[in-house]
Structure formats: C-alpha cells, structure tokens
Amino acid sequence: MGQHHRILGTRHGAARVGRDISRRRFIGGSSAGVLAAVLASCTGGGQSSEENAAAGGESSGPGGPLQWWDQFRPLTEMFERDLFGPYMEEHPDVTIERRQMDAPDLGQALQVGRRSSQLPDVHSVAGLGSSPAALVSEGWFQPIGSHADFEGSPVADQIFDGIHRFDGEIYSFAPFSGRRHEAAPWLNTELLAEADVDPEQSPATWDDFRAAARRVQDGTGDGVHGVLIPTQDPIYLDALVHRLATAAGAPGPGAIDWATGDYIHDSQPYLDAVEFLVSLQADGVVHPASASMGPRDARARWAAGEAAIYPWGPWFIGGLLVEEPEAVERGVGVWHVPTPETTRNFVYSSPAPGVFWVSSESDQPELAADLLLQMTTREFQAKLAAAMDQPPALLDVVAEADVHPTYAQNVSFFEEDVRIGPVPEVATPGVWRVLAEMRDIHPNLGEIVQAVLTGSTDDVAGDLRRYKDELSAERERALEVVQGEGVEVDLDAWVFSNWDPATDYDQQAYAER
Structure with a gap:
C-alpha cells in the first residue's frame, strides 16, 4: 500500500502456496503452469467480471478480453457494477476480465507473467517492491496519454512529472487523493464506551493517546488489549513511523530536509516516533501477538474485539464492510492522528501515485486507456468514494457520496491534518x-x-x-x-527553499522554485 500504495496482509492459504514456489522456479519459471499456480493462490477468488463469457473462452475485440489485475478487494463489487459493467454495455464487442489478489500474490503473478509474456493489459504494482519510475525504466509499461484525454480530465491538475508523466508521456494518473495517511486510529466504539473513553474526542497528544489506551486495557474484559501494531510487516511500520515523525515536526514526505536535501531518518522526530511505539509496548497495551500479525490479520483481530484501537489507512472501513460487516454494525470510530504536543503539526503526503498501468505487452492500449479515463469522471469518483477505500482524487465528491459517517469524518480529518509536500x-x-x-x-x-x-x-x-x-x-x-x-x-534537486510547511506544495510552487 506506498509513496505508498495500500498495505495488505497475506492470508494463510495464499502465503503457503507462495512459499511452495521456490525462488528458482519463481524467477526462472516461464511456463503457464507456474503462472496458474500463482493465480490459484489468490484469496479474492480470481473471478472475472464476466465469468460466464470467460468460461466459454469467448474473446472480444482484436486482442481478446481485456485482462485487469489488482489488489483492491473492497472495490470488487464497485469495479464490476460501476466501471466494467457499464463499459461493456456501451461497447458490446468488449469483454473485461479482472483478477483480484492479495498484494504479495499479485507481485508474484506479475513477475511470473512478465517472464512468460502473460502480463495482463492493465494492472496495479502492489507487491512488486519497485517504484513505478523503476518499472517504467525497465520497460514494464506503455504510455496512455496519446490514447485518451487525461490532460483535459477532472484530475489533470493532479498529474505530475516523475510520478505519472515520464519523458513527456503520461503513463498513469491518480484515481485517489494524496491527502490521506496510514496512521489514523480506528476505534471499536463499543469497547471504548465500556472503558468510559469518548470516541468523539481525539487525544490531543501522544501521552493522552497512551492514557486512553491504558484506560481501555484496564476498563474492559480479559483478553482485550488497547492497541494493535502489526509488527510482522516492515512496510506498515515504515509508513506509520514516517507519519508519526511528520506529526512530530519532521518535514515530509520522504524523510528529507528540504532546506539542504539531506536525509533525516536519524533526526529527533524519527527517534521520537519510534520511542512512542516503544512506550506503548512498555505500557503493556499492545496486543501480545502483534509481532506475528500483518495488517489484514490485525484487522481481523480488531474486528473480533481483541483490541480497541488500530492505526491504519482510510480503506479500513471499506475492508470491514466487505469481510467483517458485523464490526461496523457494532460501532466504529476514528480519531485524528496524535501529535507529541498540543500544538499540532501537519502530516505530509506526496501527490497520489499512479495506480493502474497499461502493460507494454498489451495490444489494446487504446481500449485500456479509454477504460481508465472513465475513472476520472465526477460520477465515477463519487462511486469510488462510496466503496470507502482510499479517498477519491476529487475529494469534494465524498460529501455527496453514499459513505459511512465515520469514513466521511476520517476524510475531513485528512483535510485538516494533511498537506502535500514537495517531490x-x-x-x-x-x-x-x-x-x-x-x-x-x-x-x-x-x-x-x-x-x-x-x-x-x-x-x-x-x-x-x-x-x-x-x-x-x-x-x-x-x-x-x-x-x-x-x-x-x-x-540540489532535493532542495526546496520555497517550501511552506503550512500549505500544499502545488504546481505553482514547482513553477516558482
């Protein structure tokens, strides 16, 4: 998840199959059998959007069905109902087949698919462990800007060089907003009420947060813990500490001092952020099995009532509604990200990255680009908001979308707490x-x-x-x-002397640098 993409855990079955494919077979395997083994490990069912047509082997268009792979499980129904379905109705000669996988499985499938020339037409990059820039330089993708009018779309002002545009060509765009972070404390309001902790009152400081977690630990039944920190996943921890460090006063994103261009991972805000996590463990409020949990495992434990507070991203509630809806019915809340002192600092994010990319192997780039362009409309953006995954690029549509009040509150907190930093x-x-x-x-x-x-x-x-x-x-x-x-x-490329910590670093700021 990340530039951060969503951070997803691996389910047991998927992880087992992944381990059974050795590195030698994974890197060198070019057979369809290896690819099939990877795809069989998907936990999302691997269903196409038009299962019956796909099962019959029918093709449509000059290149056959358009293949689409991603990791966005909470978006499955929305993609099929609001993107693929309407597009296929409007274009009867087009068939779109989608596979949804957990991020590690997706990364494996993409690597094997590239080795065997079986990449899908469109895919996300979750699980690959490389930046889009590196993948562009290695020839994974082809540009889409000449096939569809992204420059004239509602998200045009969120298309940036070096993120979506390379060597003057648009390769991707941001369907989601960069104004978000992965450190929002999500709350089991039932447990907080039992401990007489107000879910509507965000703790102002790290010490207040620790006190609230201790009250939950002391005020609830046996087996209930204050906080979940899925320590098994370094990517989750990387994102969490970056966010906490900027909340502690570090510039961001990227752990860079914009006045000098130097990396600052050893600066006081980063040390303080790590110390804050250590202090939660010292307080005894962190779930004792956290070291063996990935983010999705931790969400399942949270949904089961084993802990009251779980810092994670905005997609939290969307994932619950797909897999643990009873937890939402029981009561879910969210707080502002805490800061060390009552004087709040901003959390810094990059402009949202490109999410979906057209493979260089695709022989249907025009179709793929036109389909992707549909994601930039206000109508689709509102439906994207309703899926309650990452906030849509057009944040204002959240107010008119059918979303849970807690999701809307989380987005409003992002608007207060998050600024877009230099890249x-x-x-x-x-x-x-x-x-x-x-x-x-x-x-x-x-x-x-x-x-x-x-x-x-x-x-x-x-x-x-x-x-x-x-x-x-x-x-x-x-x-x-x-x-x-x-x-x-x-x-000097890493120096931004005109950075204002209180405002977004936007296209105008780049022009005036």
Whole structure:
C-alpha cells in the first residue's frame, strides 16, 4: 500500500502456496503452469467480471478480453457494477476480465507473467517492491496519454512529472487523493464506551493517546488489549513511523530536509516516533501477538474485539464492510492522528501515485486507456468514494457520496491534518532516473523499527544513522551513474527553499522554485 500504495496482509492459504514456489522456479519459471499456480493462490477468488463469457473462452475485440489485475478487494463489487459493467454495455464487442489478489500474490503473478509474456493489459504494482519510475525504466509499461484525454480530465491538475508523466508521456494518473495517511486510529466504539473513553474526542497528544489506551486495557474484559501494531510487516511500520515523525515536526514526505536535501531518518522526530511505539509496548497495551500479525490479520483481530484501537489507512472501513460487516454494525470510530504536543503539526503526503498501468505487452492500449479515463469522471469518483477505500482524487465528491459517517469524518480529518509536500522527481525530471538506479538498503526504516519492537536491537539512534548514511551514499552512487549517462541532475534537486510547511506544495510552487 506506498509513496505508498495500500498495505495488505497475506492470508494463510495464499502465503503457503507462495512459499511452495521456490525462488528458482519463481524467477526462472516461464511456463503457464507456474503462472496458474500463482493465480490459484489468490484469496479474492480470481473471478472475472464476466465469468460466464470467460468460461466459454469467448474473446472480444482484436486482442481478446481485456485482462485487469489488482489488489483492491473492497472495490470488487464497485469495479464490476460501476466501471466494467457499464463499459461493456456501451461497447458490446468488449469483454473485461479482472483478477483480484492479495498484494504479495499479485507481485508474484506479475513477475511470473512478465517472464512468460502473460502480463495482463492493465494492472496495479502492489507487491512488486519497485517504484513505478523503476518499472517504467525497465520497460514494464506503455504510455496512455496519446490514447485518451487525461490532460483535459477532472484530475489533470493532479498529474505530475516523475510520478505519472515520464519523458513527456503520461503513463498513469491518480484515481485517489494524496491527502490521506496510514496512521489514523480506528476505534471499536463499543469497547471504548465500556472503558468510559469518548470516541468523539481525539487525544490531543501522544501521552493522552497512551492514557486512553491504558484506560481501555484496564476498563474492559480479559483478553482485550488497547492497541494493535502489526509488527510482522516492515512496510506498515515504515509508513506509520514516517507519519508519526511528520506529526512530530519532521518535514515530509520522504524523510528529507528540504532546506539542504539531506536525509533525516536519524533526526529527533524519527527517534521520537519510534520511542512512542516503544512506550506503548512498555505500557503493556499492545496486543501480545502483534509481532506475528500483518495488517489484514490485525484487522481481523480488531474486528473480533481483541483490541480497541488500530492505526491504519482510510480503506479500513471499506475492508470491514466487505469481510467483517458485523464490526461496523457494532460501532466504529476514528480519531485524528496524535501529535507529541498540543500544538499540532501537519502530516505530509506526496501527490497520489499512479495506480493502474497499461502493460507494454498489451495490444489494446487504446481500449485500456479509454477504460481508465472513465475513472476520472465526477460520477465515477463519487462511486469510488462510496466503496470507502482510499479517498477519491476529487475529494469534494465524498460529501455527496453514499459513505459511512465515520469514513466521511476520517476524510475531513485528512483535510485538516494533511498537506502535500514537495517531490523531487516532479521538479527535476532526472530524479526519477536516480531513484530507478538506487538499490535498496537493508535494514531499512521499517525493518529497523521491527527489530526495535521485537527486541532484536536497542540501538535505535545508531541503526537509523547507519541507514541514513548508507542511503545517502547510495544516492550519490546513483547520481554518478545517471550523470555519466548524460542526465542533468545533482543534489540540489532535493532542495526546496520555497517550501511552506503550512500549505500544499502545488504546481505553482514547482513553477516558482
């Protein structure tokens, strides 16, 4: 999830099948049998939007059925009812087949599909573990801007160089809003009421949050815990700590000091954010099985009433309505993200990333682009809001959409708490080539936090400093590589002297930089 995409866990069956496919078979396997094995592990049923037609093997259009893969389980019904169905009715010669998978399974299926030339026409990038910029540079996708008028669409002002547009060509767009984060405390209001904690009153500070969690722990029955932190997933922890650090005063997104361009993973706000999570464990309010949970596992535990508070993203309630609707009926609330002091800082996000991309292997790019363009209309955006996943790109449609009041409240909190920060690759086209060249550094932020919370290390400051230093060195190496290829970019690309912490860094700010 992430730039963050949604962060999804892996169900037991899917994880087992994934483990049974060895790395050698996964990387080298080009047979349809390996791809079928990966797809068989999908937990979303792997159903096409027109199952009967697909079962009959009928094709439509010059390239056969349009294949679409993604990880958005809460959006399944909405996609089929409000996007694919109407499009196929209007275009009788078109058939669209969709597969929904958990993110790890999707990443495996895409890797195997690329090796065997069986990629779908349209897919998301969840589970691939690479940035879209890197995937563009490796030739995964083809541009869509010449096939459909995204520049004239309602989301045109949210299309950015280095995120959606590369070398002057539009490859993707943002169907969702960047004004969101993954650290909203979601509440079991029934448990909070039992502990006499007001779900309508957000704790003002981290200490207030800790006190509320202790009251829940002490004021409810045996087996109920204050907070869930799914420590098994470093990606979840990475996102959570980034958000808490900006709430503690760090610039963002990206853990970069915009005055100097330096990485700041070892700065005081990041140390404070990790210490806050450690303090929750020291208070004894974190669910004791958290170390063995991924985000989806944790949501199921929350839905079962094992804990009262779970920090996660806006898609939380949409996922509940699909898989644990009884938890929503029982009572669900949400708070502002807490901050260290009563004087609140903003949480910073990037502009929303591209989500759906057209494969370079697709022989139906015009059809794929036209279908994607339908997602930019106000009508579809309102239906997207009603699915209660990530907030739609056109945030104002939430007010007119059929959404749960708690979802609407969460979106209103985002509008108060979140600002859009600078993104170097938008300002300087060469940056995305640097990012594509950079190799992953391990342990990364999420892995360091995981080690801290599981007791594998207690040198938080030292580990964060080493990560920052190694990441800085890797950026310098990547810069030298792309500069040697004639790309004009240097460390100044990461400096934004006109950044105003209180306002969005928008297209005008980039122009005035």
